Amino acid sequence: MxxxxxxxxxxxxxxxxxxxxxxxxxxxxxxxxxxxxxxxxxxxxxxxxxxxxxxxxxxxxxxxxxxxxxxxxxxxxxxxxxxxxxxxxxxxxxxxxxxxxxxxxxxxxxxxxxxxxxxxxxxxxxxxxxxxxxxxxxxxxxxxxxxxxxxxxxxxxxxxxxxxxxxxxxxxxxxxxxxxxxxxxxxxxxxxxxxxxxxxxxxxxxxxxxxxxxxxxxxxxxxxxxxxxxxxxxxxxxxxxxxxxxxxxxxxxxxxxxxxxxxxxxxxxxxxxxxxxxxxxxxxxxxxxxxxxxxxxxxxxxxxxxxxxxxxxxxxxxxxxxxxxTDDMLIVKGVNLYPSQIEDVLMSFPEVAATYQIVLKRESSLDTLTVRVELNPKLFDGDLRKLKKLEYEITKNIQDEIEVRPTVEFHEPGSLPRSEGKAVRVIDLRGEL
Amino acid sequence: MVMQLNVFAENKPGKLEKITGILADANVNIKALKISSENGYGVFQFIVDNPEAAFRAFKQAGITVSQKDVLAVVVDDKPGSLHHMLGLLREDGIDVADCYGFVVEREEKAIIVLEVSNLTAARRILERQNYNVIGSSELYSL
The missing domain is CATH 3.40.50.12780 (ANL, N-terminal domain)
Structure with a gap:
C-alpha cells in the first residue's frame, strides 16, 4: 500500500x-x-x-x-x-x-x-x-x-x-x-x-x-x-x-x-x-x-x-x-430530487449512452420532467418494440427512484450538446409561478 | 435471405431527407422503405441494392444503423396471394413480426419482405410450396 x-x-x-x-x-x-x-x-x-x-x-x-x-x-x-x-x-x-x-x-x-x-x-x-x-x-x-x-x-x-x-x-x-x-x-x-x-x-x-x-x-x-x-x-x-x-x-x-x-x-x-x-x-x-x-x-x-x-x-x-x-436540488411536483438519482438509473441501462439531459417545463401550472437520452449505437438492433420496452423500463425505474413520472425521449447518438468543462445536465424552463 | 437496414431517427423535419441523401450520395438504390414511429422517434427499414455500401455510408455519417436478415418472397400481384402465403406460415406455427411489400412488375409479381420467428423454417415451408424465396443477388438485380 x-x-x-x-x-x-x-x-x-x-x-x-x-x-x-x-x-x-x-x-x-x-x-x-x-x-x-x-x-x-x-x-x-x-x-x-x-x-x-x-x-x-x-x-x-x-x-x-x-x-x-x-x-x-x-x-x-x-x-x-x-x-x-x-x-x-x-x-x-x-x-x-x-x-x-x-x-x-x-x-x-x-x-x-x-x-x-x-x-x-x-x-x-x-x-x-x-x-x-x-x-x-x-x-x-x-x-x-x-x-x-x-x-x-x-x-x-x-x-x-x-x-x-x-x-x-x-x-x-x-x-x-x-x-x-x-x-x-x-x-x-x-x-x-x-x-x-x-x-x-x-x-x-x-x-x-x-x-x-x-x-x-x-x-x-x-x-x-x-x-x-x-x-x-x-x-x-x-x-x-x-x-x-x-x-x-x-x-x-x-x-x-x-x-x-x-x-x-x-x-x-x-x-x-x-x-x-x-x-x-x-x-x-x-x-x-x-x-x-x-x-x-x-x-x-x-x-x-x-x-x-x-x-x-x-x-x-x-x-x-x-x-x-444544495442548489442542485430540484423540486418537481412538490417532490425533492437530485439529478444524480436520475443519472444512476440511466447508467444502469447499457442501451443508453453517457450523455443525458433533464428538462423541466411547466404546462398549465403542472411541472413536467423530460429525460433526454441518447441510444448506444452498439446496442441498437433496429427493433422498435425493444425500444418501446426500453422506454417503458427506464420510465418506470426513474419513477420508482424519484416518485415522479418522467417522459423519456430517445435521441440519436451524439445529438445532445457536449461540454468540455462541467456538463450542463439540467434545463429548467419553468420560470416563476 | 436479404439484408434489411434499420435506421434509428428522431422525428424531426427533414430527417428522412437527410437519410435518403446519404444513400443518394453513396449511389445506393432504394428498393423498399418502411417507417415505423413512436412518439418522438422511429425506425426506418430499408431494402437497397447494395446493403454493404449503404451500411458503410450510414456508419460514416454517424447514423445509428443495424443489419437484419429478412425473407424476400416473390408472390403474384393479384388478390389473395399474400393471404394465402401467410396462411401457410400460420399453419406451421411461424409468427410474422413484420411484413411489407412492393410491386416489381405491375399485375405480374410483387415481393413481400418478412421478419419471422424462425427464418430457416419459414424459408423451408415456403420453398416446399414452390414459392420463390430470393437471395440478395436476385433481389438487387430487379
Missing amino acids: PFWDKEMETLPRAELEEMQVKRLKATIARSQRSVFYRTRLKEIDESRFNKPEDVALLPFTTKTDLRNNYDFGLVTVPKNEIIRMHASSGTTGKATVIFHTRKDIETWAELVARCIVMTGAGKGDVFQNIISYGLFTGGLGLHYGAEKVGMLTIPSGVGNTKRQIQLMKDFKTTVFHATPSYILYVSEVMVEEGYDPNGFDLRIGFVGAEPHSEKTRQRIEDTFDIDAYNSYGMSELNGPGVAFECEEKNGMHLWEDRYLLEVVDPRTGEELAPGEEGELVVTTLDREAMPIIRYRTGDLARIVDEGERCACGRTHVRISRIKGR
Missing part, C-alpha cells in the same frame, strides 16, 4: 484531533487579520476551543460572504506575500477569488501528492491532465501534485479531443484526470476514429469536478479498462486534493490535518448525527493567505466511516460521493 506521507496519513485519531484543535485556534487568530473576519469573529474567546466539534461555536462563512468581500476582504497577509490567485467556476454572480502564499501552494501540492500516490499512481506514470487550466483550480491543482510525485505530466487541458487521443497514443499515457462527462465523450470520439478505448496504455483515471454516480464510475472503468478514482475539491478550499479515494474505493479520505469537516442540515445548519447525509461544512486549517472558517460548501454527502478505520490504514475520515449540491 503506497503512501506519500505515511506518518501524517496514518496519524492516530487522538493526535490528529489534537492537531486540529491547535490549528483551529491558530486559524481563528490569523483570520482576524482580515477585514472580514475582524468584524465577524469579534469577541471570540479562543480558550473555549478544546475539541474539534467546538468549531460549531463559530459562525458560518458563505459564498455570499466571499462575494461581498471581493477582492481582498478575507486576505490575512500583505499583498506581496501572495503568489497565486484562482477564481471559482461559479456561473452566476460575481466570481469568488482565492489567494495563496508560497507555503499555501506548497501545502496544496503536498495534499494532491498524497491523493495521487494513494491510488497507486506515481513516478514512472505518464499523466495527461485533461482538465481546464487557468482560473479554474482543476488543472494547476493536479499539475503541481503530479510534478511533485514525479509523473511525466502532460498539461493537455481540455478540448481538441482528437489531439488528446493522439497524445494518449503517442506518449502512452497511463493516468488521466478529467471530468466524467468529458472523458466519456473522449471515448466516443475514439470509437469514431476507429480506436478501441480499452486498447490504450491507460490504467488509472482521476475523475472529478462534477458529481457523478457509482454507475458512471463503472462505465468509465469498463470503457477504458482502468481503475477510476473519485476526486473532491473546490477552489474555496484550494481545489482538488481536499478528499480523494484510496484503492479501497469506498469513500474519499478528507485530509483532516488541513481541513476540519462538519456535516450539517442544509436548512437549519444544525450538526447531523454521524452517517447522516447533509451539507459539508469545512474549515481550512493552517492556510495562510486566506483562511476560511465553517465554509458552507453546498455539497451534499455523508461520512461513511464514523469510528471505523479504512483497510488502507489511513486514519483520515471518509466522505461519500457527492450526491449533488
